[in-house]
């Protein structure tokens with residue numbers, strides 16, 4: 001038997017999460033069984049653990065949209081016992097049982113072999129948020145980053161922290177937007193060269209275009225923040241839209257697209273094909289200093305998850321929560 005965080009739903013539709021001992025036979029079908037070592041807490045996990053169950057499609061459920069660990073058994077020739085692997089996306093932790101357990105059984109197609117240069121703990125310091133940050137960096141590179149600072153919004157959060165560290169390591173000037181001034185030293189330690197107060201970007205303006213300021217942007221916030229940033233981009237620059245921590249609406253005009261040729265690039269980490277995931281993880285191992293990842297880690301164990309799920313939905317988490325499922 002092994003430990004798992006199980007979310008259950010009662011007849012009135014109320015959900016509750018707690019650590020239980022379960023049997024391997026209870027795991028869903030899949031061709032690879034993984035001894036999970038680490039998982040993380042992403043914004044989506046907050047929704048899945050919290051009241052109402054968010055994105056969970058079946059109960060009882062083991063949330064955890066990402067994990068790293070060691071293959072224990074495999075019916076697929078691509079994986080053998082002892083291989084180190086990482087999983088993000090594919091609706092694991094929402095539809096299929098996820099990483100908040102000491103074992104997981106999944107489809108081999110959803111896994112990626114962990115590249116050299118990164119261990120299972122650092123892989124989950126990256127996790128879905130950091131993997132998405134790398135996809136966003138790659139999308140900006142594909143479209144060309146213009147001269148001038150690259151803006152990162154929601155910078156003290158998971159996506160923002162990793163995006164800041166990767167961009168700084170690649171040599172870009174990073175302007176980090178945060179609503180928490182107390183995180184300035186942290187963001188500077190990750191490589192941000194400029195700290196921008198959230199309200200300085202967020203304050204409303206009726207002008208659809210402002211002075212050209214940013215050579216690129218990774219936006220984890222959406223809504224008024226994204227709308228305002230679009231009007232501040234340099235001619236032909238791109239915004240990689242990653243998240244909606246500030247809301248799902250977009251109160252913008254088409255003017256930045258028409259008069260400044262701004263590109264809005266949508267980033268989806270969930271359905272990325274295998275080749276893209278492998279390329280992104282290889283870039284992470286190469287372009288993200290592990291010492292910077294260490295500075296982002298907030299350690300946790302399975303029984304901490306109900307509280308941490310609440311914290312991330314309230315924008316209170318700094319950096320990346322790494323859950324030691326055997327802790």
Ligand code: NDP
Pocket residue numbers: 042043044128129132153154155156157158159160177178179180198220221225241242243244245246247267268269270312313314315316317319
């Ligand atoms: P976090 O909660 O770790 O970070 C979000 C950050 O956004 C906060 O730390 C805060 O940063 C800022 N923020 C929160 N609320 C507001 C607000 N109301 N207005 C302005 N800023 C706000 O989440 P993640 O970094 O893990 O995820 C960020 C977003 O990206 C989420 O919406 C998530 O669902 C999405 N996401 C999307 C993925 C994809 O595939 N597209 C994959 C992973 C995540 P600060 O305190 O510095 O201001």
